[in-house]
Amino acid sequence: MTDHAKPESFGFATAGAGVSARSSGVQRTKRHPLLRIRVQLPGGLACAIGLPLLVGMAKYQSVLPYDNVQNTVVAAVIAHLLGYAIYRRLGSFPGTAASRYILPTFALTYGLVFMAIFFLRLDYNRLQAAGSFTLSVLWYFGLTLVTRRLEIYRFGVVPGGNVAGLQAIGRAIWSYIPSPHVSVGEVQAVIADLRADLSAEWERYIADSALSGIPVYHVKQVRESLTGRVEIEHLSENTLGSLNPASFYIQCKRIADWLMAALLVIPLTPVALAIALIIRLESPGPALFRQQRMGFRGRIFTCYKFRTMTVDQQVGADGRQAAMTKQGDPRITRVGRWLRWTRIDEIPQIINILRGEMSWIGPRPEALALSEWYESELPFYRYRHIVIPGITGWAQVNQGHVSEVGDVLEKLQYDFYYIKNFSPWLDIVIVFRTIETMVTGSGAR
Structure with missing residues (x-):
């Protein structure tokens, strides 16, 4: 790999x-043999499952007869297999360095499997489980370093x-x-x-x-x-067919979006109130910024964000020029610049998710004035509304914020790639890369 x-x-x-x-x-x-599944996976299982067992046997001579060890071995094997499958799947997407996803992927699979063990009240060996997780991560990190230039x-x-x-x-x-x-x-x-x-x-x-x-x-x-982009010089019948996202996953995704938003509303409410107070103290005006945007299947909705600009310079915010945010835009306040850099200004869009207007992940919804302009300038732009718009998306993690028509054409190619490859795997990649973007602040304006 x-x-x-x-x-x-x-x-x-x-x-x-x-x-x-x-x-x-x-x-x-x-x-090279080290790049093959039949070498990587058995080696990972031998390292992550076999080594902790050998250490236990060296200390206690016989550990396999114990139920807690047997439960741990079975759970670790399941977690390791799931982790490896997801790790390889995520690494197949364009622009993704597989090594970035080793730790979060195995943390996710081991966490879920052993959480199930905990709730089922099955006994397990904590040292064996921790050793298996650690060795899994080290094995694949080591493989990445060795095979990087093979x-x-x-x-x-x-x-x-x-x-x-x-x-x-x-x-x-x-x-x-x-x-x-x-x-x-x-x-x-x-x-x-x-x-x-x-x-x-x-x-x-x-x-x-x-x-x-x-x-x-x-x-x-x-x-x-x-x-990671789909060329859109023209759309043939075959292309249109391949760009129709799976309706079943759309419905599953909407349920998952709503549940996640509902779970986060209570813990994020105190944070949102504190941010709103800081915004009001820095400059006069409402804490929330409301803007009409184009949504799923071309439906217009009101998008909510924390206000990051001064109110007196947001007059006509529905106009095309006012809706564009340029690099070093003087309208942005000091607090607003930090909110944009960390993407915290997007928190109020949980309201839009609960109302079914937005998703956590999808093509970014544009201001109504910008969307209408892009539709008049770019063929097939309207087709991006075939999926629910999101707070973050494939174009955002690859390209960042853009507004000019030339850049928007490239952004549209990223959006079409997301629609064509619409799947939970690509959504997981976007989640991981969004976290990286939030930490580094890349692409913010």
Whole structure:
């Protein structure tokens, strides 16, 4: 597992390794053993489960007959397997360094499993459980450090069509194939614009590569997987179908959003009152800022935030220019700058979540004036309203705050990637990266 391009995103790891494609002039590269599941997972289980058992047996000679040890071993195995599955899944998303999610992922799975053990009133060995969790984290951190530079991903690119500019993406070596009869050595996959009008020789080359066990991918799929954006120069019937989010997860997400908001209302109320008082003391005006925004399926709603600007300079806040926040905006107060930097100004949007107007995670809702302007300037902008808007989202953790049309087009590509890959896994990645953003303050204005 490395922190560079993730071949698991395309399924490279599933193809047979080391199969020569002599007829096509390329070879499927061999993956290092330490990058394989059959090495990483058994090694992790042996380290996290076996070592604490050996230590216990060295001290007490026989520990397995005890119920508390047996319960701990079973729980630790379940937690470790879940942790590894989530860790690999999260690391497959673009721009995510897998090493960042080792500690929070295993803390989550071990915490949930042993919480279940506690509520079921099953006896367990605390030392064994703590040792298993610690060794799990250390094992995968160690693997990341060792394998970081073991493999550089190399793709063979078939010329023709929309393949220009792939080198700008980075995170891989792009070897453009000069001729169907020229070898470019070992590659992870062959990349081609499968919609281009390729010659019969190139089509034969692509077919031979696939038959030899080398994955062949459409260039648009690769761009999406490495950049985290969906190109939207046009929407075909197939694209529209792939951008329809799962309705079942939408309903589950709404229930989870409401429950989380309901649980947080009571503990956050004293904090919100204290912040509101500080805002009122610094500058005259209401503590809350209200603004009409475009929401789910194009419905207009009132969004609530803590006020971060002076009231006298917020006249016409529904206008397009007033709705834009620029870098170093003079309207922002001293307290407001800190609230924006930490994202605490978003706390009142719990009200919107409880009312079903917003989610914790989703495309950021824009001010009504901005949304109408973007719709007039950008094709398909309105399609982002197919999911419930959120307090944080994929575009926010990748791009930060933007307002100009050129930047909004890129933001829209991030939003479409989120809609296309709408899943709890991507939401977990966004949660982890939002916490990082809150700590560092990156992207705030």
